[in-house]
Amino acid sequence: MSVTETEAADLAPGPAGGAAPTVLTPRLRLVLVLLLATQFMLAADFAVLNVALPVIGRGLGFPLAHLQWIATSFALCAAGFTLLFGRVADLFGRRRLFLGGLVVLAAASVLGGLAQNPETLITARVLQGLATAAVTPAGLSLMTTSFPEGPLRQKALGLNGALMSTGFTTGAVLGGVLTDLLSWRWAFFINVPVALAVLVVAPRVIKESRPDERPRLDVPGAVSVTLGLLAIVLGLTQAGQRGWGSAGALVPLAAGVVLLLVFYAVERRVPAPLVPLGVLGRRSVAWGNVAGLIAFLTETSLVFPLTVYLQDVLGFSPLVAGLSFGVLGLGTVTGGTAAPRVIGRIGSKRTLIVGGLLQTVFTAALLGLGDHRSSMWLMLVGGFLGGVGNMLVIVGFMVTATSGLADREQGLATGLATMTQQVGITMGTPIMSAVATAAMAGTGASAILGGLRVAIAVNAAIVLLGVLTSALFLRGARSTAR
Template identity: 50%
Template structure:
């Protein structure tokens, strides 16, 4: 009788290792992130140079705000439209065109011979940024598949986005003092000149293969509505909400956005799919993104006032405080993908919002005679949570979206970023000086800010809860 001898057990299969970035994908990520960093740098590098710039070009105090507003209007107003154009006609083509326009406009701003030329250059920079940001994000999300690779890519991109704002604040002051305000614009032109030659040979082309007709009525109403809204909020940051032009722009903006919703519900190929906006991940993900951007920008604004006017710190010392914030943001960018890998994007978003809210509340412990250490530690840790929210909300919104709609989804993400950065300071910053006593006003802003972020964390947690 023969006996069957059991075959030896198969050796255990090694645990799957997460996919690694190839050399080519690293270069693609470098190009896309460098462009995003350049745009983020543009948002802040000019701020500390504004007084010197105004004196040189003959821009008065009231007109000086247009150095910022001229960029913010097209940068925010055309994001959705350009995101859809990239879907239809090619994201790589749009990205390269935006990069070329941004570089040329930065060179024009560097050489500006008068206020008109400078403001026109700033508007063209904003238009270039409105093409670069959604096209770059779409290329990133379509190049790197959903999962660990995309998590890592978005983590690096989010880190450089946050770092760009901080580096801009530090570089702006140093370069203006040593080389003059024109050097800040020249730096942006140099960035574009380095990135643009690398992009054509590396970036793949992608578009919606069906190429439906462009929704012109939707494009006109949403672009006009966003332009009016951003103008109103940017102007209100300087002059308050009582001006006739601010109120008129708010009304026009709301009416145009309502008209946009009506147009989209009837158009056969809408610019924004209303069923997409009804997706819980997109609705609540963008809500989390809007709040984390707007509330963190308000915190940075009022802490800048507090450190310099209440505690008497110099601009350089204040920059060092935010330099610590930037360094920890880099650390957060390396940790966030690992946290998302364990918790998932949705839970990470909720936890990050909660952490940002709690640490903002901790800033209420600052005093009139001391508070530098508490302000440095709390705002830096809050910024780490803020960066976690940025990365996880981007993943939440873009996860599960087909490639032919990635431009639209990332357009919503970047529009949320721009609107959040625009509304935070005018909505809360005015509270800091409303009562005449800065310290009390700063504490009021911090209390409201913390309450809004914590309430949003609860709303997002409820909205993103999976149904059985």
């Protein structure tokens, strides 16, 4: 039995009525389809506008220097408010927040699709980010409370991880296709029918989930952690634009660290903390989220150097470059569907290690990429197998970080996991961009390739660091778990 599974057996109450079910009933199957469809839509929404940014800028009159705020405004809210909304879901009802967030998402998508000026579009992106911060942890906590710990939860989280990761790739490809064939506005409108379909069906099949006693919301903790996360994400995005030594990056990063220290001090003193330090002190939660942060940071940020490689070194078009990442998507689907079986055989801790080693090896293999198109086979094979390993880590992280906790804490656990995901996605590309740019000795193809190799090497080293933290700090968690 793995460390996480041992903790779960010791700490988590079993499901009512005996052993956890091992077969999907028709209702559970429909619940799973609804939750998976929603999570896939949210993941695709994160990336769907990236390809269309120049077209949107020309169409609405965005100054080039402000174009990045179309993505940044979304990322700030999606990452900054996730932990708060995860706890709100625990307190006031997960289904209620899930459905309410979908209503906001649908309305914001209509607003964005109809926008005639930059201010309206940014407002729509802020609302989409807030909706994502509400729906994602609420949906994940509905999943973990609908499927008790065991094979069904592992299968559900495996499919969820695979579809989320595939959604990021699909979003980039879909954004390009919709922009080319129809209009960038359809990148917004495509959310609406999916959200409406879920809103019609979900209230009939998804049961409400909330604690019997409603504790008070930790307002000082909520304010300090939300502002702290907003500042850190802002600093990371500014670092990618202005450089890591700029005041625009250092000031918000420093403010974010101070606010998170204030948050820690608040949580030690309030009677009903937003994040009980006993929960955060469990190795399965703390180090599981470290593994997840590294997994999301490394795989999503690898898209940046590979996109530059395909277009600026090999000379492929943006559409061909985008379609090439379909192989990476296939790898993540393969890893996500295999992960539950792997976890069932070797446990979640060993799955984190095996997946991380697989990702490390095939990320490092990309250092062999050359300046001829014959290197495409290496990129495709490395991307596919690295995607398999990455998804083993992501599913292992989700199982580890949400196990051994009572149902009343699942919103908190999934809020932490979702925050980890959003921060990892947000900070990865600025880090890889800064590393690659600093390492480039010129503007020619060979100089660009040299800088990209440095970024790939750093990426592989970070993945290996995640393997080491899982191997070292999850060891002996049973004896020290609280």
